[in-house]
Amino acid sequence: MPAAAAPLLAAIEVARRDPLSGRLLLQPFSLDVFAGDRIVLTGPTGSGKSLLLRSLALIDPVEGGGITLQGKAVHGDDVPGFRAKVAYLRQRPAMLEGTVESNLRIPFSIAAHAHRRFERDKAVRLLAAVGEGPAFMAKLARDLSGGETQLVALIRVLQLDPCVLLLDEPTSALDHDTTLAVEGVLNTWLDALPMRALVMVTHSATQAARMGRRLLRMEGGVLSGAGRAAPAP
């Protein structure tokens, strides 16, 4: 086991500013995500929850101490490899033209995943776990509903065995049963290896209660309940 005290993913006094107006969108925050963490982030619409996830994934420009993965600062050409391990999923995920299967294959054309090969069985298994049959693989991306798009996008990253998932309302367009199935898949993924962690944004109090071991709150760009805390027992 690596040093247990070091966080898996950490943000050190990170702030996010609107690049054009210079307005501070996220007040400086620190956040330690430990191995095994299940963090749920709640807060009103427009409070900056998505910005926080985008900042953690280094999709947006951040100021301050930066982001570390397993104690190492991430910048420059480390970033693609970092994002391959720390997977950020937006609420309304993007698909490319083509079928579900061709969309699931996208990561394997990227250098960061060059050492992997698309495993169709694994993808079919993951789809089955969220209630989609094998015929779903041939469905055209443009015909997918919002909920189906969320499922495909989640499986697109899960098949890559990421170590941190940053999920922005991953079940917002899903019915109750499918939501529970997705949560089950996420729990299975978390329990499979110790060096994994989940950070999830949700508006559902019941989902927060089911999935969260640590609850964070975002309000007007201010993150509360975070800090550089000790790992949860």
Add this chain to the structure above:
Amino acid sequence: MNTDYLHITAVDLGIAASLILVNVAISLALRLELEVRWLIAGLRTVVQLVLIGYILEWVFNLRHWTLVLFILTVMTLIAGRVSSRRSPLAYPGMAMDGLLSVWVSAWLVTAFALLVVLRVEPALDPKYAIPLMGIVLGNVLSGVALGVERVTEELQTRRDQVEMLLSLGATRWEAFRAPAQQAVHAGMIPVINSLTVVGIVNLPGVMTGQVLAGQTPEQAIRYQIVIMFLISAASGLGTMCAVLLTYRRLFSADHRFCYWRLVPRPGK
């Protein structure tokens, strides 16, 4: 060369210019309110070309390379300025990128034509350098304009896909590749089309001019063939330069897509 070449007198010019009245009449009949603009445009054509004629005659007689270089530079600056103006989306540094793309590709291709293909002595003979640069610049200009317009538009409309690829661990280049391909493709199509139909659908201006001026068609087409390939290379290079420079401005070293730099051009 000028054996059966008809001289155009001032009277002939006046008769030709009166053709503008056809357009004025159409405008009046259909109430297009374009009469004044037609007359001004016609006047500009005459004044601008007469002026250019005097300048060229002076330069051709002087034949001094510094003067030729100066004129080529002015032509390039004007083309470069126009090249990025058409795009509805702009980013900081776009005008500079447009100028650089035009400059590099037009000068490389023109230099190749003068030094390697035609082997003009001296290389900056204004009789060759200025018209060739003019033709090359015109085509580089549209290649750059198309490339910039298309790549910024692709990036804007596909921002979600670009960010999706980056989130999956794509490098900035991997995320940029599809929009770049689209843009370069779009920039090349018009040139391929013109190579395909040249001589069938239209007789290009240079060739027409040479034939009218008494050159044999056989020599005139040789010039035209050279020019067609110059145009192809120049517009291809220009489009690619423009797209690559856009990449440099809109993607950071941290493999981030700086979408906020892309803003609608005021007034478009």
